[in-house]
Amino acid sequence: MKWKNQIVNLHAYQPGKSIDEVKKMYNLKEIFKLASNENPYGFSEKVKKVLEEDATSTFSYYPDGYATNLREEAAKFLGVKPTQLIFSNGTDELLQIISKALLEPGKNTVMACPTFSQYKHNAIMEGAEVREIPLVDGNHDLDNMLKALDHQTAIVWLCSPNNPTGTYITNDKLMNFLQQVPKDILIVLDEAYYEYVDADDYYDALSLIDKYPNLIVTRTFSKIYGLASFRVGYGIASEEIISALEPVRQPFNTNVLAQKVASEALKDQEFVSQCAALNKKELERYYDFCQKHNLHYYQSQGNFILIDFQCDGDDVFTFLLSKGYIVRSGKQLGFPTSIRVTIGTSEQNSGVIDAMKAFLEKQAIKN
Numbered sequence: 001m002k003w004k005n006q007i008v009n010l011h012a013y014q015p016g017k018s019i020d021e022v023k024k025m026y027n028l029k030e031i032f033k034l035a036s037n038e039n040p041y042g043f044s045e046k047v048k049k050v051l052e053e054d055a056t057s058t059f060s061y062y063p064d065g066y067a068t069n070l071r072e073e074a075a076k077f078l079g080v081k082p083t084q085l086i087f088s089n090g091t092d093e094l095l096q097i098i099s100k101a102l103l104e105p106g107k108n109t110v111m112a113c114p115t116f117s118q119y120k121h122n123a124i125m126e127g128a129e130v131r132e133i134p135l136v137d138g139n140h141d142l143d144n145m146l147k148a149l150d151h152q153t154a155i156v157w158l159c160s161p162n163n164p165t166g167t168y169i170t171n172d173k174l175m176n177f178l179q180q181v182p183k184d185i186l187i188v189l190d191e192a193y194y195e196y197v198d199a200d201d202y203y204d205a206l207s208l209i210d211k212y213p214n215l216i217v218t219r220t221f222s223k224i225y226g227l228a229s230f231r232v233g234y235g236i237a238s239e240e241i242i243s244a245l246e247p248v249r250q251p252f253n254t255n256v257l258a259q260k261v262a263s264e265a266l267k268d269q270e271f272v273s274q275c276a277a278l279n280k281k282e283l284e285r286y287y288d289f290c291q292k293h294n295l296h297y298y299q300s301q302g303n304f305i306l307i308d309f310q311c312d313g314d315d316v317f318t319f320l321l322s323k324g325y326i327v328r329s330g331k332q333l334g335f336p337t338s339i340r341v342t343i344g345t346s347e348q349n350s351g352v353i354d355a356m357k358a359f360l361e362k363q364a365i366k367n
Contacts, residue, residue: 034325074263086234094235098188109153139162160189196303225272282344303342309338
């Protein structure tokens with residue numbers, strides 16, 4: 001086969017282990033999945049009602065390719081024009097659409113490192129040069145990212161809050177950065193965890209779109225809205241950017257049920273606020289655990305925390321797996337001695353913290 005050279009050594013995305021898989025591996029009856037930053041509280045009752053009451057007989061027809069109803073609801077909620085929105089099969093597809101539209105051999109793209117892996121993955125598939133700028137204390141090094149830009153740079157990626165560190169870009173730093181990026185370089189501001197942020201100096205991304213016509217903000221219904229299985233992501237940008245990206249989008253990329261539940265989820269902001277408050281409260285328990293055991297961590301603005309155990313992250317991962325807790329090894333995320341843990345319910349967090357204590361006791365005995 002005449003495969004593209006770029007994909008020969010490229011590895012497929014490695015999702016976390018499934019609950020059924022772990023049950024069989026360790027003969028366990030109950031498993032808690034805290035690996036993929038999903039919402040442990042599920043989704044809004046408004047969504048549940050739609051799923052229970054929907055008796056549509058139109059599943060034999062293609063969905064609305066323009067996602068008209070969802071588009072109108074989202075535009076009203078966000079305070080933008082419907083033509084400033086693009087919808088996708090999860091944010092993953094939107095990131096791929098952006099890469100397909102702008103990247104090719106001879107062009108380059110700039111991103112932090114470590115950050116969300118799909119930025120780099122997509123760039124490699126398109127044959128573009130990837131310029132990775134190391135994080136500083138878990139944060140984007142915006143000064144050196146600016147220095148990496150040149151006349152062949154097509155996209156610069158900003159993940160705020162950043163996955164996997166949970167750190168964010170402050171308003172002042174973002175303003176300074178945006179002002180210096182050339183207008184022909186697209187700035188992608190990935191806000192997958194936006195709804196969890198409570199930092200006082202966080203920026204208002206939507207207010208920047210009119211001022212910076214080379215900016216696109218990406219968000220998702222997979223995290224705090226609890227609709228990960230329905231795969232709905234979206235981008236907000238100038239009409240010019242959206243118009244240029246639309247031809248790259250697959251015609252029927254969001255399904256009919258996904259459009260309905262996402263529209264309904266937007267109407268329940270009380271649920272969103274409750275989930276954010278619970279997440280913040282439970283995060284404090286992890287901070288307390290790390291401080292008591294002298295473990296390095298980053299203050300997180302997401303629904304996850306990265307904890308450094310100063311040993312092989314796979315060892316911590318495997319131990320917790322044997323206790324029924326699926327987390328993410330930092331080895332896959334650029335932090336080989338760490339694990340990333342999704343913030344679960346109070347019960348789930350109590351269990352995994354106890355399991356982490358047991359791991360530390362085992363390490364102390366071994367040493």
